[in-house]
Amino acid sequence: MSTAPANVPAPSTLPTLLIVDDEEGPRHSLRMVFRQDFNVHAVENGDKALDYAKAHPVQLAILDIRMAGKSGIDVLRGLKAIDPHIEVIMLTAYETIETARQALRLGACDYLSKPFDLSTIREAVTRALHLRRISETVSSTSERLKALSEQLNDASVKEEMARTTTEIYAGALHDINNPLTVITGYVELLRHKLDSVGSLYGADLQAVREDVNLLAKQVNTCAAITRRYLRFVNKRSAQAPEVSVNQVIDDVHTLMRGHPSLRGGKLSAKYLERDASAQIGGTELIQILLNLTVNAFQSAERPQTVWIAAERYDEPLKIETFRDTPEERFINLESFANHAPLVALSVIDQGPGIPQDVLSRIFEPYFTTKAQSGTGLGLAIVVRLVKHHCGLIQVKTKLGEGTRFTIYLPAKEPNNSANPFGT
Structure with missing residues (x-):
């Protein structure tokens, strides 16, 4: 040794x-x-x-x-x-x-x-060493607090994303409820018919056949709805995700149909004339648009029309002209993959607009203007998902007129053989 x-x-x-x-x-x-x-x-x-x-x-x-x-x-x-x-x-x-x-x-x-003199220099060095140790303690404590804060933010954002998935399940249950109601009604009607006659001939038999066919159709509707929503929450594959833009707009429209945030309002959609595949998972894009759409409806007390509008760009954006102003903000300009083709998905409301002091903070985790019901995590989720897929967020607002949130994402020509849900 x-x-x-x-x-x-x-x-x-x-x-x-x-x-x-x-x-x-x-x-x-x-x-x-x-x-x-x-x-x-x-x-x-x-x-x-x-x-x-x-x-x-x-x-x-x-x-x-x-x-x-x-x-x-x-x-x-x-x-x-x-x-x-x-x-x-x-x-x-x-x-x-x-x-x-x-x-x-x-x-x-x-x-x-x-x-x-010796005592003066010793005292000065002792003070300096004390200051250095205080500085190191403060720095170490700040780093630990920052790490803890990031862990808490991650946990809270994951919880909020799980809540959005739960809303998707709730949408499935809501949509299935309608055909189940029809099925229940026709089952009762058939039982009544069968109880009232000993045997079925002619017109009675034909009527029962029609009722059974209608029941089969409603059962198929339930199965289709179940398959549709299961695709929303399937695990993402190891391949690069992609999803049909028009399909996602349609899905969000379906999910929002019975959402309580509508409050008598209306959701309208403008689809791509020529569809494209956004380079993002279908569940993730649905979460982004759901958060923005719910926020849009909640921005005003009165019923309003909210638009989801899609646009396609076959040339890179002129991002050198993009600048933050009191009425406009850009998130993730520095990491945006500005290569054509690109798709832009906008959510446009007719609310009161966003004041300048609020606009500067809306993407901070836990910041909310909805004291009773807001978690302050919806837009934080949007930022996280858009950044992860090298996208760009633009917010444009005008007091008294409304707000437009636009998400720019890398895209490509749709793959007709690919899973339209990007899962």
């Missing part, structure tokens, strides 16, 4: 103190004062100091302001650029108020005059 050579020192666990002074005397004095409590590294110019800080973690630094080459102010600026948490003490034999102000503005924690 091999052992480490005896002359190799163990790694230092002491904090590192970087001393920068072009005079040998102060460098030597400070090294002797702090060598027991710090891993001291002393250099004679700013370039060596910055090279060392780039290659090694530094907790504290003591800088002379006036040096040949880079000044102490330049070195301070460079150290803070490398690590903003490095605590820096400035030393000078030529003190001026302006220099002191400049050093403090750049983040120096103390400013001492030469010559300095």
Whole structure:
């Protein structure tokens, strides 16, 4: 078994103190004062100091302001650029108020005059080390809080997405209820007919045959509805997802037919004249449009007409002209796959519009203007899904006139043999 050579020192666990002074005397004095409590590294110019800080973690630094080459102010600026948490003490034999102000503005924690006495420099270093440890604690706590917040956001968004899936199931039950009601009625009618006659001949037999055919048709309707909604919630395949735009618009129209948010309103649709396949899963696109459509109906107290409108682009968008304004916002411009063909799906309402202070926050998780019923996660889900598929969100609003949410997604020519639900 091999052992480490005896002359190799163990790694230092002491904090590192970087001393920068072009005079040998102060460098030597400070090294002797702090060598027991710090891993001291002393250099004679700013370039060596910055090279060392780039290659090694530094907790504290003591800088002379006036040096040949880079000044102490330049070195301070460079150290803070490398690590903003490095605590820096400035030393000078030529003190001026302006220099002191400049050093403090750049983040120096103390400013001492030469010559300095031993107790003063020790106190300054003790304070600086205390500040560094507080900074590290705050930074570590902030990172843990950020990680915890992201975990909570993920859990909440997943819960909200599960709720949307539950709404799809509820839509299935609602749609199946109508043919089941017809079936129940005809079963009762048939039982009554059969109870009232001993045997069936002629017109009575023909009437029963017609009723049975109608029952079979309603059963087939139930089966078709079940298959349709099961496709909505099927797991996505490993292949790149795609879904017919016109099919999804039709599906959302069906899902919204009995939705309580309608409140006497009307959902209208403008389909693509030439269908295209959006590069996204069918369930995901349905979730996006459902969230936007429900929000649109909830934007006004009175009944209104909400439009879902589809448009196709066979050339890239001129995104260099897209700019946020008090009435318009863009989300995910930096990661948008702006390659033709593209499809745009807009949800347009006739509500009161979105005030500027609200428009700047609507995509934040948990932000809601619906104090009693809103979770503040619907638009966060939209952002997550659109970003995941390299899409773009545009919001255009005008107070007193309404709002238009547009989702731009990569597309391609429809594959007639592919599953229209993108699952």
